[in-house]
Amino acid sequence: MLFSSELIKGTLKTIILKLLSENKRMYGYEITQKVKDLTADRIQLTEGALYPTLHALEADGFLTTETEYIGKRVRKYYSLSKEGKAKSKEKLSEFSDFMDTMKFLLDIKPKVA
Amino acid sequence: MLFSSELIKGTLKTIILKLLSENKRMYGYEITQKVKDLTADRIQLTEGALYPTLHALEADGFLTTETEYIGKRVRKYYSLSKEGKAKSKEKLSEFSDFMDTMKFLLDIKPKVA
């Protein structure tokens, strides 16, 4: 079951920044696979969304890049800059607060573990 | 503190349907105030988002309306149709799953109560 895309809207930057805070460097395709794996295929990032977002985060100074060749194929690694690390924490914290607020607003009971 | 609007994107229909599942009928302005109150001002629905969405939900058959006059002022009440009640449950369930998935993906620890 895939989540309706409207739900995922607005979470892409947060997801990218969080993954990069846990991994020194990642490349685009790797990010899509990681998210797919970690969510049991329920969130599948599309390239048309991912690459422009990576470029935007880089343009904003949150990410730095290094390009490497694997054989003849290009691979572009992204890492968090100092500002990116701060931004990552900020985004995560905001998302966590947002979930708490929504949980209360929607009166969602936590599942019994 | 207001949540960045990108986070709220995609949750509007869910919020409306949930509130209407708890209240026999509500009017637009009332919904904005209820959300403002329940979220301590952190989510403020704008009219430019709310009314088109209410109209869309009505057009899709999820909401029914009745117009009343309070003095000379029009008030338009919205209620869930049978399909709307089902949709409300569906949306809530999906959102709840989505939060669980995101919590896992972002490795967010529950706050100690």
Next chain:
DNA sequence: TTGTTATACATATAAGTCTTATGTATAATA
């Protein structure tokens, strides 16, 4: 009584984000 704020509806234009489609190319596997 007059100005301001709150109530209450609505829409149009613009902005932002994402989807879909397309393009290029190499590597691995059936």
Next chain:
DNA sequence: TATTATACATAAGACTTATATGTATAACAA
């Protein structure tokens, strides 16, 4: 040798929301 996976990227369009604007009544404060 054909298909799938890897890996980048962009363009056009769709969808959702923000901002601005419009209309009008009611309540309240100066």
